[in-house]
Amino acid sequence: MKNKYSIFSLIKNAFSQHENWKQAWGDPEPKREYEAIIIGGGGHGLATAYYLAKKHNMRNIAVLEKGWIGGGNTGRNTTIIRSNYLWDASAGLYDHALKIWENLSQELNYNIMFSQRGVMNLAHNLQDVRDLKRRTHANRLNGIDAVWLSTNQVKEFCPIINTSPDIRYPVLGGTLQRRAGTARHDAVAWGYARGADEMGVDIIQNCEVKGIKRNGDQVEGVETSKGFIKTKKIGVVAAGHSSVIANMAGLKLPLESKPLQALVSEPVKPIIDTVVMSNAVHAYVSQSDKGELVIGAGTDAYVSYTQRGSHDVVEGTLKAILELYPIFSRMKMLRQWGGIVDICPDASPIISKTNIKGLYFNCGWGTGGFKATPGSGDLFAHTIANDEPHKLNAAFNLNRFVSGDLVDEHGAAAVAH
Amino acid sequence: MFLINCPYCGERDQSEFSCGGEAHIVRPKQPTELSDDQWAEYLFMRKNIKGVQFERWNHAHGCRKWFNMVRDTSNDKIHAVYKMGEKPPVE
Numbered sequence: 001m002k003n004k005y006s007i008f009s010l011i012k013n014a015f016s017q018h019e020n021w022k023q024a025w026g027d028p029e030p031k032r033e034y035e036a037i038i039i040g041g042g043g044h045g046l047a048t049a050y051y052l053a054k055k056h057n058m059r060n061i062a063v064l065e066k067g068w069i070g071g072g073n074t075g076r077n078t079t080i081i082r083s084n085y086l087w088d089a090s091a092g093l094y095d096h097a098l099k100i101w102e103n104l105s106q107e108l109n110y111n112i113m114f115s116q117r118g119v120m121n122l123a124h125n126l127q128d129v130r131d132l133k134r135r136t137h138a139n140r141l142n143g144i145d146a147v148w149l150s151t152n153q154v155k156e157f158c159p160i161i162n163t164s165p166d167i168r169y170p171v172l173g174g175t176l177q178r179r180a181g182t183a184r185h186d187a188v189a190w191g192y193a194r195g196a197d198e199m200g201v202d203i204i205q206n207c208e209v210k211g212i213k214r215n216g217d218q219v220e221g222v223e224t225s226k227g228f229i230k231t232k233k234i235g236v237v238a239a240g241h242s243s244v245i246a247n248m249a250g251l252k253l254p255l256e257s258k259p260l261q262a263l264v265s266e267p268v269k270p271i272i273d274t275v276v277m278s279n280a281v282h283a284y285v286s287q288s289d290k291g292e293l294v295i296g297a298g299t300d301a302y303v304s305y306t307q308r309g310s311h312d313v314v315e316g317t318l319k320a321i322l323e324l325y326p327i328f329s330r331m332k333m334l335r336q337w338g339g340i341v342d343i344c345p346d347a348s349p350i351i352s353k354t355n356i357k358g359l360y361f362n363c364g365w366g367t368g369g370f371k372a373t374p375g376s377g378d379l380f381a382h383t384i385a386n387d388e389p390h391k392l393n394a395a396f397n398l399n400r401f402v403s404g405d406l407v408d409e410h411g412a413a414a415v416a417h
Numbered sequence: 418m419f420l421i422n423c424p425y426c427g428e429r430d431q432s433e434f435s436c437g438g439e440a441h442i443v444r445p446k447q448p449t450e451l452s453d454d455q456w457a458e459y460l461f462m463r464k465n466i467k468g469v470q471f472e473r474w475n476h477a478h479g480c481r482k483w484f485n486m487v488r489d490t491s492n493d494k495i496h497a498v499y500k501m502g503e504k505p506p507v508e
Binding site for chain 2: 256303304
């Protein structure tokens with residue numbers, strides 16, 4: 001690695017007041033032609049480019065980003081990572097990602113601040129208890145760590161939770177995945193960008209795709225705000241804007257794009273050292289290293305590309321947070337924002353070829369794509385390079401909406417992802 | 418978040434309504450004769466437009482009637498509201 005980050009490079013650069021660090025990735029103008037083009041410079045897109053270069057030796061490729069890298073949902077999510085999904089296909093997909101997360105800082109030589117602080121999912125009614133217990137069994141059969149916690153064990157693990165039986169939705173127990181946790185989301189995009197750039201990938205920011213050129217059923221290139229770029233393979237990783245890109249190619253996807261909100265509080269001293277999610281009351285909370293509470297709210301119930309979201313959604317989430325954590329009642333919220341998420345009818349992603357040759361889609365991650373970033377990139381790169389899915393993403397093809405072989409995680413996942 | 422002019426009740430907060438998704442997707446007359454592709458198209462495939470979209474809404478916490486709406490999904494601006502069965506306005 002050209003500019004390896006280490007304690008020695010840190011000391012060396014300290015002598016020059018840290019003014020001589022080399023730029024971590026370049027700012028090239030697009031070439032006329034590439035072997036493959038990735039549309040979307042978020043975590044998934046950059047990871048795809050990284051693995052295409054690293055594992056499949058495709059170096060003449062470009063990532064096109066209409067804004068700045070990591071400026072979309074990669075920088076807007078609540079950074080939660082877990083793999084405790086019910087179905088075998090999902091368990092395989094998300095645990096593949098979790099295993100890559102565990103060594104990613106070392107692999108990228110970039111500190112992504114991966115912290116396995118555990119994710120706890122609460123049960124608030126008898127059906128929750130049955131569903132979550134069933135899920136822990138399914139997880140363990142798939143080799144994923146999961147334990148059931150009684151109400152007292154929940155209280156012991158996270159003492160600030162109100163476990164009184166008198167609240168509207170009392171805590172009847174919960175599940176815990178200890179290998180789960182959080183990572184610094186911006187660092188994930190930056191680490192992958194730096195790694196991909198070093199292998200020769202062109203990362204082109206401020207370059208919006210305006211059209212996809214086809215010759216019959218084969219793609220020929222993309223029309224962009226920086227001119228036409230020729231290519232035989234296009235991987236679309238455009239999250240909320242996947243349908244917009246699909247329309248350019250004359251394709252319809254089973255997606256609806258909706259604003260999903262999150263918010264952070266003022267920073268406080270460490271008070272919650274894990275991630276707690278509650279499906280029934282839709283509230284989840286963790287604490288960032290800066291001390292802010294990171295709170296995830298729900299999606300608006302209508303299609304919108306506005307990147308803001310409704311006030312009543314935030315209000316509902318904060319009501320639930322206050323009942324579960326009375327200690328937060330006087331905290332001020334600092335910032336609130338929205339990102340556009342593309343939701344599939346079965347709440348599972350699409351990592352797939354299409355019936356247009358050379359056009360691949362990685363979309364439909366809905367409200368929970370961040371956790372899958374490394375696995376998604378790895379499997380999508382495999383799909384693009386070989387024109388065939390990897391066995392771990394074979395179930396996540398576009399054709400499942402025709403065959404009916406859905407991966408129905410909607411009610412089954414731990415929370416609204 | 419926005420205000421919606423219910424054709425039966427007048428202007429109300431959006432939180433009183435629920436959205437029924439893309440409008441004017443006609444239920445197949447002969448479901449038994451549909452191919453798998455046609456079923457997928459009817460059940461799952463959506464235009465998901467960034468821009469002016471036709472959609473169905475229900476005044477769930479009001480008169481509970483369904484109606485149609487023309488809304489720009491890129492800025493949430495509502496262009497028209499019309500009753501079920503009425504012809505969609507031409508832009």
